[in-house]
Amino acid sequence: MEPILSVANLRVDLKTPRGTLHAVRGISFDIAPGETLCLVGESGCGKSMTALSLMGLLPGSATRTSDTLTFEGRDLTRSMKELMRLRGNRMAMIFQEPMTALNPAYTIGDQLAEVHRHHKNSTAAEARERAIFLLEKVGITAAAERLSQYPHQLSGGLRQRVMIAMSLMCGPALLIADEPTTALDVTIQAQILRLLADLQRDLGVSILLITHDLGVVARVAHRVAVMYAGEIVESATAADLFRHPRHPYTRGLLASIPIPGRTPPGERLGSIPGTVPSLIGGVTGCAFRDRCGYAEPRCAEDVPWKSVGSQRWRCIHETLPAVAA
Amino acid sequence: MLAYALKRLGLALLVALTVSALAFVALRASGDAAIAIAGEGARAEDIENVRKMYGLDRPLIVQYGDWLGKLARGDFGESLFFKTDVRPLVLEKLPTTLYLAFFSLLFALVISIPLGILAAVYPNSWVDRLCLSLAVLGQAMPNFFFALILIMVFAVTLRWLPVSGSDTWAHFVMPTIALGYYIAPAFMRLVRAGMIEVLASDYVRTARAKGLSPRSVILKHALRNALVPVVALAAVQLGFLLGGSVVIETIFALDGAGFLAYQSITHKDLPVMQALLTMLSFIYVGLTLIADLINAWLDPRIRVG
Amino acid sequence: MTDAFAIVDVAGPTSGVLLRRRIFAHKGLMLGTILLALIVLMAVLAPLLAPHDPYAQDLTRRAIPPIWYENGTWTHILGTDNLGRDYLSRIIYGARISLLIGLAVMVISGLIGTALGLAAGYFGGRTDMFVTFIVTVRLALPLILVALAVVALIGGSLWVVIMVLGLLKWDRFAVVMRAATQQVRSLDYVAAAESTGASTLRIIVGEVLPNVLPQLIVVASVEAASAILLEAALSFLGLGVQPPLPSWGLMIAEAKAYMFFSFWLIAIPGVALGILVLAINMVGDGIRDVTAPAGRS
Amino acid sequence: MSALLEAKEVTRTFWVGRGLFAKKRLLTAVNNLDLSLDKGEVLGLVGESGSGKSTLAKLLLGLLAPNSGSITLAGSDVGAMGRLALARRIQPVFQDPYSSLNPRKPVASIVALPLAVQGVGAAERRKRAVAMLEKVGLAKRHADVYPNELSGGQRQRVAIARALVVEPEIVLLDEPTSALDVSVQSQILNLLLDLRRDLGLTYVFISHNLAVVEHIATRVAVMYLGRIVEMADRETLFRAPRHPYTRALLESVLTPEPGLGVPETGLGLAIPNPLNSPSGCVFHPRCEEAGPRCKAEVPRSLRSPDGFVACHLYDGGVGRAAA
Amino acid sequence: GKRDNSIRFAYDQVAESIDPYMNNVRIGVILGQQVWDTLIYRDPKTNEYKGQLATAWKWIDDRTLEVDLRQGVKFHNGEEFDADDVVYTLNFVVKPDSKVVTQQNVDWIERAEKIDKYKARIITKRPFPAAIEYLAGPVVIHPNEYYEKVGPRGMNEKPVGSGPYKVVEHQVGKLVRMERNADYFKDSPKPQPTIQKVEIRFIPDRQTQIAEIMAGGVDMIMNVALDQATQIKAVPQLQVVSGETMRIAFLNFNSMENTPSPQLRDIRVRKAILHAIDRETMVKQVVGEGARVLKSQCFPSQFGCATEGIEQYNYDPAKAKALLAEAGFPNGFDLDLYAYRERNQTEAMIGYLRAVGIKANLRFMQYAAMRETARAGKAAFLHQTWGSFSVNDVSASTPVYYKNGPDDLNRDPEVIAALDKGDSSIDPEARKAAYKEALARIASQALSVPLFSLTTYYVATKDLNFVAYPDEMPRFWEMTFR
Numbered sequence A: 001m002e003p004i005l006s007v008a009n010l011r012v013d014l015k016t017p018r019g020t021l022h023a024v025r026g027i028s029f030d031i032a033p034g035e036t037l038c039l040v041g042e043s044g045c046g047k048s049m050t051a052l053s054l055m056g057l058l059p060g061s062a063t064r065t066s067d068t069l070t071f072e073g074r075d076l077t078r079s080m081k082e083l084m085r086l087r088g089n090r091m092a093m094i095f096q097e098p099m100t101a102l103n104p105a106y107t108i109g110d111q112l113a114e115v116h117r118h119h120k121n122s123t124a125a126e127a128r129e130r131a132i133f134l135l136e137k138v139g140i141t142a143a144a145e146r147l148s149q150y151p152h153q154l155s156g157g158l159r160q161r162v163m164i165a166m167s168l169m170c171g172p173a174l175l176i177a178d179e180p181t182t183a184l185d186v187t188i189q190a191q192i193l194r195l196l197a198d199l200q201r202d203l204g205v206s207i208l209l210i211t212h213d214l215g216v217v218a219r220v221a222h223r224v225a226v227m228y229a230g231e232i233v234e235s236a237t238a239a240d241l242f243r244h245p246r247h248p249y250t251r252g253l254l255a256s257i258p259i260p261g262r263t264p265p266g267e268r269l270g271s272i273p274g275t276v277p278s279l280i281g282g283v284t285g286c287a288f289r290d291r292c293g294y295a296e297p298r299c300a301e302d303v304p305w306k307s308v309g310s311q312r313w314r315c316i317h318e319t320l321p322a323v324a325a
Numbered sequence B: 001m002l003a004y005a006l007k008r009l010g011l012a013l014l015v016a017l018t019v020s021a022l023a024f025v026a027l028r029a030s031g032d033a034a035i036a037i038a039g040e041g042a043r044a045e046d047i048e049n050v051r052k053m054y055g056l057d058r059p060l061i062v063q064y065g066d067w068l069g070k071l072a073r074g075d076f077g078e079s080l081f082f083k084t085d086v087r088p089l090v091l092e093k094l095p096t097t098l099y100l101a102f103f104s105l106l107f108a109l110v111i112s113i114p115l116g117i118l119a120a121v122y123p124n125s126w127v128d129r130l131c132l133s134l135a136v137l138g139q140a141m142p143n144f145f146f147a148l149i150l151i152m153v154f155a156v157t158l159r160w161l162p163v164s165g166s167d168t169w170a171h172f173v174m175p176t177i178a179l180g181y182y183i184a185p186a187f188m189r190l191v192r193a194g195m196i197e198v199l200a201s202d203y204v205r206t207a208r209a210k211g212l213s214p215r216s217v218i219l220k221h222a223l224r225n226a227l228v229p230v231v232a233l234a235a236v237q238l239g240f241l242l243g244g245s246v247v248i249e250t251i252f253a254l255d256g257a258g259f260l261a262y263q264s265i266t267h268k269d270l271p272v273m274q275a276l277l278t279m280l281s282f283i284y285v286g287l288t289l290i291a292d293l294i295n296a297w298l299d300p301r302i303r304v305g
Numbered sequence C: 001m002t003d004a005f006a007i008v009d010v011a012g013p014t015s016g017v018l019l020r021r022r023i024f025a026h027k028g029l030m031l032g033t034i035l036l037a038l039i040v041l042m043a044v045l046a047p048l049l050a051p052h053d054p055y056a057q058d059l060t061r062r063a064i065p066p067i068w069y070e071n072g073t074w075t076h077i078l079g080t081d082n083l084g085r086d087y088l089s090r091i092i093y094g095a096r097i098s099l100l101i102g103l104a105v106m107v108i109s110g111l112i113g114t115a116l117g118l119a120a121g122y123f124g125g126r127t128d129m130f131v132t133f134i135v136t137v138r139l140a141l142p143l144i145l146v147a148l149a150v151v152a153l154i155g156g157s158l159w160v161v162i163m164v165l166g167l168l169k170w171d172r173f174a175v176v177m178r179a180a181t182q183q184v185r186s187l188d189y190v191a192a193a194e195s196t197g198a199s200t201l202r203i204i205v206g207e208v209l210p211n212v213l214p215q216l217i218v219v220a221s222v223e224a225a226s227a228i229l230l231e232a233a234l235s236f237l238g239l240g241v242q243p244p245l246p247s248w249g250l251m252i253a254e255a256k257a258y259m260f261f262s263f264w265l266i267a268i269p270g271v272a273l274g275i276l277v278l279a280i281n282m283v284g285d286g287i288r289d290v291t292a293p294a295g296r297s
Numbered sequence D: 001m002s003a004l005l006e007a008k009e010v011t012r013t014f015w016v017g018r019g020l021f022a023k024k025r026l027l028t029a030v031n032n033l034d035l036s037l038d039k040g041e042v043l044g045l046v047g048e049s050g051s052g053k054s055t056l057a058k059l060l061l062g063l064l065a066p067n068s069g070s071i072t073l074a075g076s077d078v079g080a081m082g083r084l085a086l087a088r089r090i091q092p093v094f095q096d097p098y099s100s101l102n103p104r105k106p107v108a109s110i111v112a113l114p115l116a117v118q119g120v121g122a123a124e125r126r127k128r129a130v131a132m133l134e135k136v137g138l139a140k141r142h143a144d145v146y147p148n149e150l151s152g153g154q155r156q157r158v159a160i161a162r163a164l165v166v167e168p169e170i171v172l173l174d175e176p177t178s179a180l181d182v183s184v185q186s187q188i189l190n191l192l193l194d195l196r197r198d199l200g201l202t203y204v205f206i207s208h209n210l211a212v213v214e215h216i217a218t219r220v221a222v223m224y225l226g227r228i229v230e231m232a233d234r235e236t237l238f239r240a241p242r243h244p245y246t247r248a249l250l251e252s253v254l255t256p257e258p259g260l261g262v263p264e265t266g267l268g269l270a271i272p273n274p275l276n277s278p279s280g281c282v283f284h285p286r287c288e289e290a291g292p293r294c295k296a297e298v299p300r301s302l303r304s305p306d307g308f309v310a311c312h313l314y315d316g317g318v319g320r321a322a323a
Numbered sequence E: 001g002k003r004d005n006s007i008r009f010a011y012d013q014v015a016e017s018i019d020p021y022m023n024n025v026r027i028g029v030i031l032g033q034q035v036w037d038t039l040i041y042r043d044p045k046t047n048e049y050k051g052q053l054a055t056a057w058k059w060i061d062d063r064t065l066e067v068d069l070r071q072g073v074k075f076h077n078g079e080e081f082d083a084d085d086v087v088y089t090l091n092f093v094v095k096p097d098s099k100v101v102t103q104q105n106v107d108w109i110e111r112a113e114k115i116d117k118y119k120a121r122i123i124t125k126r127p128f129p130a131a132i133e134y135l136a137g138p139v140v141i142h143p144n145e146y147y148e149k150v151g152p153r154g155m156n157e158k159p160v161g162s163g164p165y166k167v168v169e170h171q172v173g174k175l176v177r178m179e180r181n182a183d184y185f186k187d188s189p190k191p192q193p194t195i196q197k198v199e200i201r202f203i204p205d206r207q208t209q210i211a212e213i214m215a216g217g218v219d220m221i222m223n224v225a226l227d228q229a230t231q232i233k234a235v236p237q238l239q240v241v242s243g244e245t246m247r248i249a250f251l252n253f254n255s256m257e258n259t260p261s262p263q264l265r266d267i268r269v270r271k272a273i274l275h276a277i278d279r280e281t282m283v284k285q286v287v288g289e290g291a292r293v294l295k296s297q298c299f300p301s302q303f304g305c306a307t308e309g310i311e312q313y314n315y316d317p318a319k320a321k322a323l324l325a326e327a328g329f330p331n332g333f334d335l336d337l338y339a340y341r342e343r344n345q346t347e348a349m350i351g352y353l354r355a356v357g358i359k360a361n362l363r364f365m366q367y368a369a370m371r372e373t374a375r376a377g378k379a380a381f382l383h384q385t386w387g388s389f390s391v392n393d394v395s396a397s398t399p400v401y402y403k404n405g406p407d408d409l410n411r412d413p414e415v416i417a418a419l420d421k422g423d424s425s426i427d428p429e430a431r432k433a434a435y436k437e438a439l440a441r442i443a444s445q446a447l448s449v450p451l452f453s454l455t456t457y458y459v460a461t462k463d464l465n466f467v468a469y470p471d472e473m474p475r476f477w478e479m480t481f482r
């Protein structure tokens, strides 16, 4: 099947007082229709920048380059006008902070209807009808009354549902969700994630889900791309990744979270020593090598992609030697 | 809502009461009103008479109580200098000052909001630089200096505008500019800072993600939120303008409350001073109330809890 | 984890270096600082720099125009005033007065306002209500009017003007410090300091004050500039500093009588005052910019 | 055995004003809450955001005074104890390492602050602070840098060093790792475990991450809207949760096991609002098993050997068939 | 302007009331003379007394003045002028309850009596030769019926007099509009007015006034300072007219025991001050054309004002310094100098004093405040001016400050005795001698620094015809456009 979104060699550079920050350093991935791709990685590794660059919402200090950036066959880099017609319409985005992502000055009805009226040239009544339909769809009761409420009158979970409804107003083909549940309580997180999964099944949208929570990834992703320091270091189906993490970083991550039932309580957890490298200035070779127990001088050179089936990772080792960190 | 209104009214009263008490004590303490009342050429016994007649020999607190009592009946006393009732005097002059303050504010807003928005939308661009330069330069020039230069250019040299007076709108043009230009920079900065902050906010990003036009993002989603602190400042500034128009009113011979205040100060006309201070404080509190209401309309978080 | 694996300069420049870099890159701040430094220098070195006694009058040499006019003379580079005093010398000495006023008013009002603001922001509750109330009362009192009234009643002089302005102009300090303190108060390091058992004073001085300092400096600069302008306004109405003191504001006030015919008399102190206020504002803005966490984005 | 730290029937309320026109309303952040902590324990405190965990922490630290009830440390009342004495025995570590360190002070003087307050001399202070920094895994050179030059994990180490420098008995950790990345989180958790072993510390560990709590805690208390609804030993609680909320919470935990999908928690949408606490059992609007009694009656705390549960299910049933 | 035969006049003070008895500012005097008439008129050119509302007057005894009144005069509201108006007005203003502001102008009157419809008598409290002078100045006559009805307050709001101009609009604190009184009685010594309308606007800032006249917004202003006047002469469409006035300027000391500046008790210090100030240069440079250096403490034309045989102090800073050093102040000293007008002159004097080491701090205030301070003994050094109410007799000037009155800050018994003799004598020569004695004593004891007479500058549009009089009174009724 044609991928709905195709990204090749995407780079995002940011100008900062300290120098140019290479937030995203040449990543490539595709998303197929109806697929959920999870982008996982630690804070600051460039996940949000990737998402924003797809939407054309990068901050002014950022520049984006890519070999390919196509959505539904259209080149996203060609014209800003076209992009503005697509976003909110064919591709929509949900943000991390439901508390601040809605405009406090307008009712949620206004904000829901606005996007529909803008893209679909609909009447107020049509937009309202669609808003009610979607609010009910995301599990909000008494939807018609909610329309006249203001964001601050809703709890975080409800606001995130409103955000989801808003993203669906025009029936998008791709939903980009940047850490949509991080700010929410575990019980609410489960509800929201389930809602997203259900919606995807019903509506067939593709989802690019960004998270740092491996638990979330395991439960909702079809495919996973692990990012480290602006690069994708490993990508695989969720099942493959958790069963056979190939990249030392992926392994380190998985070892450092306590898994109930598997990690003995009170025992030391696995950990990755050191800290994430600065993304300012050029990096050659493997960015993880200064924290990696398997590092060799070769790591400073160009590191090739390895693959087994659909699983791909970028490391000099085919399989990891038995030396532990 | 009612509770709120009552609370604000109570606050306004309390503030006005405190202001008037402060003014009363300070003014009485700093000069002998009896001598001022007795006037030119009064002898010691005349002054003593006056003191008895006006009750100035009583304790200060009794005098203040007396004054308040009269105030409650809308009686501000009699002007020592003009020998007329204070209330009509003040009420007659106040509108001129209110117009002046209002138009100055309007002028300041009309130039500062668009410039502030432009500066925020194109940070570090030439517009931004221009705005910042204007802001800094504007605040550096004393407004009386500016006023004199306006007179020199527009009234004396070009003869486009009348120098002084308060009869037609043309008389208000230069005072409005002289007073308004001085407060505009503060608004410009605030609009700029507010817009920059709001433009970086999540909900503006949401609005952009919805594919809305930049115009609608800026004017609908951003501006409304950025205006909240501007409105609050406007109230404070309007209060400031009411008091601060003394200099401008003097220069342009605008016959308003500011000048009346100046006269009453130099003539030790205590009742007028007091009435003006009390009224201005009341107006100030009223303005902050209005600002609160406007902000409540702008920002529903304030309006509906 | 040996150095061979080091990727790039991970740490980057330290924050101190960055701050210095930001300071030097900030044109406004640099220009403002230089201007201000020059004026301060001029004030400090006035006796050395001034070509004449600023008070020495010569009624036969009145209102000589500055050197760039046709009949200017090198003995009086900026000409003389209406009493035949050397204008350049008066401008140089005037810097002292204006700076003194700015500084003294700033210190007095800064102490009052900061104390109130810190107390309100830190203690909250009733203290906050009380401070908010007196700030409202203060704001409800029209500053210029009250200053005029007081000066008129007790007589104008340099110290009266300074005291009156100092005792009236603390409102902005209080408001800004209150907000800044509230914000810092809610941060965990204050709670952490509290849980060490530190005294309130220690917390305010050691934890809160250093963190509200940038805002304090900005307000202080704005207030100093505005005090200088206010003095000028009071002097303009004849109720400020008294002659023969060469305050720039007073010089403008006295020169205004000559503005239509001897424009330089008003222009020179006007421009001097403008430059001083400009410099102070530029320094204040610059400090705001370079200390703002993200800088200007 | 008498508890080291004990809270009895503690209630703390706040007046909150919402909006200009609304009246101030009373918010009960901690409601008639009982808690005890034994020496050497790690008490995990879990609950959703707004359930009063941090407020409870501040009460225990003496930063807030309870409206009613008592908090005692080794038998003496915390409120009467005096700040300095209390500070020597119980110290906090907060969630956000970015806001918990004074950005205007070098690390050594941040860590030395508790000592300075206790009146320790400058040289001694620095020596002990540097030693403590080394103990939490920071290099000597870190002593003189400012917090903004440190990473999140390093900062949290500084915060921990500050808490431990006066050698307290109890360390109160309010979500110490939730702002950190998982790879850093594991470093901090390991450090905490090591320190506890080496120094014989007692922890109160607040978190909303159940996996972490299960890993570190010896006993767990579950909070909901200002109350502790269940408290039990770790094994008991995770093996056999009794309160419906605890069960829902456990079900919501997403372990990294692919293929399981997202569980259905059975919790409704009635998000708890502390300003508008439901009557009876505060959890009843979201509870699948609630009955009429839950709406009417506040459940008692039923003691069990290692804790208690507050639910009508275990105290005579919820009334007639669930609504 | 010329086009509509009107004059727009700007002034920098407001009258607290237009009723001439209820204000003490010059603009009030100016208005008073346009709107009202007095019993007697003094020709400003010849100083000769003429009948205005009175046709004749004579002293019946040394306390009773009988006046014959003019017939057929009408007030602006149509009320007829007769003895009732005179009697009512004078009896009203002498009552303490009336709270007349210009006390000193009327407190010599005991009462007035009506003899018949056109004859009245004025009884003074004591023999008062200057009565005619006052009746020719500030003592205007109100219409009794109207005044009784509306009182001073109504008179202020809607003034009614019998003068050449009638007030058609009065906006308090802002402006007064007047129109020519077409029915002004033909026999008045004031000529029939020709200017149709006069608008008096209140513009507080002198600079704004100058801007207005340059921009053509007003037709006439006065009290322009020398420097500006000199410069305005270059403006083609304007004319500058100046004239000496009777107003004298002087520095006054408090040399009494409780003086706040004890240095001034030392005669050498006072003499030093006299020597320190270059009055000649000041007159030339900052006072103005027509002004003169005073040789004694009075206006030279005043009866009894001796200038010969009075000790003179020339400008001699070296001597001043020497005197100061002799007095024990080789490094000078600080003192406060109080002033209320002609600020540039005060400043020039501060400059001179500074040059000999005396640091004078300017305390600039409103006149009333300054006088209060002086009377309370809190001011020791004052820059005063005195206009003698245009009364051409030393009794109206020197005694005010030196005859043990409230304003006397020296209380020198010899001066007091001599002045008293001068004031109460009837013989002109005896008076002259007594005044000279007083003035000589004031000079030899250095009790004052007589400075100079003052000049008033008027600026007006070029095509206005007018004359500047020593009494600082613009007479609109005799002005015309060329």
Ligand code: HEM
Pocket: E023, E024, E025, E026, E027, E028, E029, E137, E138, E245, E246, E247, E248, E341, E367, E385, E386, E387, E388, E389, E390, E470, E471, E472
């Ligand atoms: C028609 C004759 C006059 C009347 C009715 C009169 C009345 C007054 C009045 C109303 C004032 C108040 C203040 C002022 O305008 O200066 C006054 C005060 C004074 N007048 Fe006159 N005046 C007359 C002429 C003069 C003249 C010709 C002089 C001096 C040349 C003079 C010298 C003064 C002085 C020194 C004061 C003290 C108050 C002040 O200057 O503010 N007066 N007299």
Ligand SMILES: Nc1ncnc2c1ncn2[C@@H]1O[C@H](COP(=O)(O)OP(=O)(O)OP(=O)(O)O)[C@@H](O)[C@H]1O
Pocket: A014, A015, A016, A021, A023, A041, A042, A043, A044, A045, A046, A047, A048, A049, A050, A059, A061, A212, A279
């Ligand atoms: N506006 C900006 N200016 C400068 N640098 C930025 C900006 N926004 C992000 N960065 C930097 O770009 C890098 C990538 O940021 P990004 O937000 O994509 O990370 P992320 O993976 O989404 O992290 P998180 O999980 O914390 O959201 C980071 O190092 C961040 O510090």
Ligand SMILES: Nc1ncnc2c1ncn2[C@@H]1O[C@H](COP(=O)(O)OP(=O)(O)OP(=O)(O)O)[C@@H](O)[C@H]1O
Pocket: D014, D015, D016, D027, D028, D029, D047, D048, D049, D050, D051, D052, D053, D054, D055, D056, D208, D274
């Ligand atoms: N100072 C305060 N003033 C008013 N309300 C407060 C205050 N402190 C806490 N609250 C309220 O008390 C309730 C409990 O807050 P608390 O911070 O203890 O919750 P929490 O369980 O720590 O939540 P989180 O997981 O989000 O940290 C919340 O509703 C909060 O809004």
Ligand SMILES: [Mg+2]
Pocket: A047, A048, A049, A178
């Ligand atoms: Mg992100």
Ligand SMILES: [Mg+2]
Pocket: D053, D054, D055, D174
């Ligand atoms: Mg918390």
